[in-house]
C-alpha cells in the first residue's frame with residue numbers, strides 16, 4: 488500500500504474523557520482522513536483556545552475506523568496544549584495535518600511478535616497490535632506504567648487477541664514491580680519472537696533495543712521528538728543514527744529499525 492499524501496483535514500470531537508490518572512481518550516470524527524491512517528502514523532493537531540500558540544501537537548492514534556470515519560487518540564495531559572485539548576467538548580471543531588510519518592512495518596515472514604508499551608506509548612502500540620491481529624500475526628504484549636492508576640489498554644490488547652499481556656508498574660501497584668524490560672527479558676528467554684515493536688520513554692526503548700539485539704530478534708521502535716513543522720522542513724525533530732547521520736522523526740520516522748538509532 489502506498490502511503491497517502493499528508494494534508495489538512497477538519498475534525499469534530501465526538502467524545503473526550505478521562506480513562507486513567509492524567510490520561511484522556513478523545514475520539515475525533517474526521518472521515519476525510521480516518522480511512523487513510525496506517526498504524527504507527529501520527530496526526531498534527533491544532534488545538535484552539537490560545538491564539539498565541541501556533542504550533543500543532545503531534546499525537547499518535549490507537550484506532551482509526553474507516554467505516555465510522557473516526558480516530559481514537561489516548562493522550563497524557565502534560566502542558567498547555569494537551570490541557571486545552573482536554574477541555575474540548577463533543578461538537579468542538581478544529582483541523583489536523585495527517586497522515587504524518589511512516590507506519591509500523593509488517594516484517595516479512597514474521598509469525599510471532601511481541602509489542603511493548605511504556606506510559607502513553609500504549610496509544611500507537613494498540614494500533615500496532617490491531618495491525619498484527621488483522622494480518623494474522625500472533626502476539627504477546629508488555630504494558631508498563633508508573634502506577635496502577637495510569638494504566639490503560641490492557642483489556643484492549645486482550646480483546647485484540649494477545650496471547651499474554653504482562654503488566655509492570657514502577658511501584659508494584661499492578662502486575663510485576665519493575666520495568667517493561669524486565670518482563671520482556673523473560674519473554675525473550677522463553678519465546679521465539681520474529682519481531683518486537685516498542686514505544687515508550689527513550690530509555691525504555693534503548694533497553695528493548697539492547698535485549699532484542701542480544702537475542703537476535705528484529706526490533707522496531709516509535710520515537711518521539713519535539714516537532715515544529717511535522718513534515719520535514721524545519722529540522723527540530725532530528726534523530727541521531729548509528730551511522731553518524733541524522734533523520735527526521737516526523738518524515739523518516741517516527742518508526743525506525745532499532746539498529747538504525749544511535750542510543
Ligand SMILES: Cc1cc2nc3c(=O)[nH]c(=O)nc-3n(C[C@H](O)[C@H](O)[C@H](O)COP(=O)(O)OP(=O)(O)OC[C@H]3O[C@@H](n4cnc5c(N)ncnc54)[C@H](O)[C@@H]3O)c2cc1C
Pocket residue numbers: 529544545546547548560561562563564565566567568569570607610611710711712713714741
Ligand atoms: C510522533 C509523536 C507521537 C506522539 N503521540 C502521543 C500520543 O499518542 N499520546 C500522547 O500523550 N503524547 C504523544 N506525543 C507527545 C505529545 O506530542 C506531547 O506530549 C505534546 O506535544 C505536549 O504538548 P503540550 O503543549 O501539552 O506540552 P508542552 O507545554 O509543550 O510541554 C510539556 C512537557 O512535554 C514535553 N513535550 C512537549 N512536546 C513533546 C514531544 N513532541 N515529545 C516529547 N515531549 C514533549 C515538554 O518538553 C515538556 O516537558 C507524541 C509525540 C510525537 C512526536
Ligand code: FES
Pocket residue numbers: 713714715716717718719720721722723724725735736737738
Ligand atoms: S518537525 Fe520539522 S523537520 Fe520534523
